[in-house]
Amino acid sequence: MAESARPLDINQYDPMGGRLFSPSLQAIPMPGIRRMINTAAKMDNVLHLSIGQPDFPTPRHIIDAHIQALEAGQTGYTLDAGLPELLSALRDYYSARYERELTEDNFIVTTGATEAMYLALSATAAPGRQFILTDPTFVLYAPLIRMNGGEVKVIPTRAEHGHQIDPQEVIDALSMRTFAIVLNSPSNPTGTVYPRETMEAIVKEAAYRGIYVFSDEVYDHLLLDDMEYPSVIRCTSDLDHIMAISSFSKTFSMAGLRIGWIISSQGAIKKLRRYHMFTTTVANTPAQWAGVAALRGDRSCVDEMVAEYRRRRDRVVHLVSETPHLSGYWPQGAFYIFPSLPPRTDGSLLALRLLEETGVCVIPGDAFGDACSNAIRISYSNSMERIEEAFERMIPWMARQRF
Numbered sequence: 001m002a003e004s005a006r007p008l009d010i011n012q013y014d015p016m017g018g019r020l021f022s023p024s025l026q027a028i029p030m031p032g033i034r035r036m037i038n039t040a041a042k043m044d045n046v047l048h049l050s051i052g053q054p055d056f057p058t059p060r061h062i063i064d065a066h067i068q069a070l071e072a073g074q075t076g077y078t079l080d081a082g083l084p085e086l087l088s089a090l091r092d093y094y095s096a097r098y099e100r101e102l103t104e105d106n107f108i109v110t111t112g113a114t115e116a117m118y119l120a121l122s123a124t125a126a127p128g129r130q131f132i133l134t135d136p137t138f139v140l141y142a143p144l145i146r147m148n149g150g151e152v153k154v155i156p157t158r159a160e161h162g163h164q165i166d167p168q169e170v171i172d173a174l175s176m177r178t179f180a181i182v183l184n185s186p187s188n189p190t191g192t193v194y195p196r197e198t199m200e201a202i203v204k205e206a207a208y209r210g211i212y213v214f215s216d217e218v219y220d221h222l223l224l225d226d227m228e229y230p231s232v233i234r235c236t237s238d239l240d241h242i243m244a245i246s247s248f249s250k251t252f253s254m255a256g257l258r259i260g261w262i263i264s265s266q267g268a269i270k271k272l273r274r275y276h277m278f279t280t281t282v283a284n285t286p287a288q289w290a291g292v293a294a295l296r297g298d299r300s301c302v303d304e305m306v307a308e309y310r311r312r313r314d315r316v317v318h319l320v321s322e323t324p325h326l327s328g329y330w331p332q333g334a335f336y337i338f339p340s341l342p343p344r345t346d347g348s349l350l351a352l353r354l355l356e357e358t359g360v361c362v363i364p365g366d367a368f369g370d371a372c373s374n375a376i377r378i379s380y381s382n383s384m385e386r387i388e389e390a391f392e393r394m395i396p397w398m399a400r401q402r403f
């Protein structure tokens with residue numbers, strides 16, 4: 001994402017010869033993911049290890065609730081914070097999960113975690129405010145911060161350390177200018193889950209200094225080892241410096257229904273509600289009813305999906321270890337692994353050649369930051385059969401490469 005780090009030039013004309021668009025759009029890089037997917041779309045017989053959404057069908061009872069809502073005429077706007085039934089389902093669900101009393105006023109329902117992150121970051125980023133991110137990191141955060149004049153400071157992570165962060169390194173990076181730390185665990189693109197000690201150390205220090213922690217928890221249920229999820233919500237007694245963001249997209253395989261939320265202090269939620277009115281007004285109403293069914297209904301469907309992701313994770317870690325020149329680690333969540341190639345390898349070029357010469361599509365590391373251009377993201381949101389076939393093509397091809 002080298003181009004995103006350039007200072008904004010407000011006098012730059014767009015290539016079409018006009019000054020139509022806001023200069024802030026220069027903060028949006030050419031998405032590395034789209035580049036690969038668009039190339040793959042022109043080819044036959046491509047095996048995708050590039051997919052960023054679940055490959056399972058949405059559970060039946062959720063689909064039924066969605067259809068019933070449409071048939072019952074639930075097609076108008078909801079209240080600005082969200083459908084009251086969904087807000088109370090979220091309150092009950094999270095209060096029980098994290099053993100603390102939350103109220104409906106601690107939540108705002110959004111159009112996916114994407115809008116949630118958009119609200120959180122663009123409502124707070126401003127010139128002079130610095131945001132700390134890891135590198136690699138999910139593609140949304142840095143552009144949203146920069147578009148609003150905020151500054152990004154990155155903490156690189158490495159495959160050798162399983163892409164874990166050292167909380168002391170984060171604490172040492174804090175300065176007078178730091179406004180917030182953005183965390184994402186389990187992470188896209190690395191699948192890394194930060195242990196509770198890491199979360200606690202960061203959240204405590206941030207609260208002490210009045211620094212916000214934005215925690216993207218969309219993969220909070222896709223935990224592939226036996227552990228309790230270390231949400232930021234568990235790490236603090238008040239929510240004054242926390243925004244936890246999640247959605248139904250990954251947990252319930254309903255990414256296209258576009259329902260997410262933010263959990264924060266009542267004061268922060270009040271401000272975000274006003275902003276939400278000026279972005280999407282409210283989230284999709286029938287999809288919010290589908291969300292009520294997801295939270296209130298039988299959740300064994302989630303356990304089944306997680307069990308299958310676990311089976312694939314175990315196999316993919318093994319296959320990565322069998323692949324020449326790739327260095328893996330043990331990812332504990334989501335459905336990604338982010339192995340590295342030998343130092344200074346251009347992962348972008350390699351991914352493109354891999355696609356063109358074998359038909360296997362992975363995402364190059366530079367789609368997720370500047371510190372990891374010698375890595376690739378492998379997603380195992382695909383059937384075991386396809387995963388096996390992809391590695392059958394990839395392993396001999398990699399064996400022929402010289403670095």
Ligand SMILES: Cc1ncc(COP(=O)(O)O)c(C=O)c1O
Nearest residue numbers: 112113114138188218247249260
């Ligand atoms: C880390 C992370 N955050 C947020 C999102 C967006 O999720 P949603 O579909 O809820 O907008 C994604 C989607 O890939 C993601 O990987």
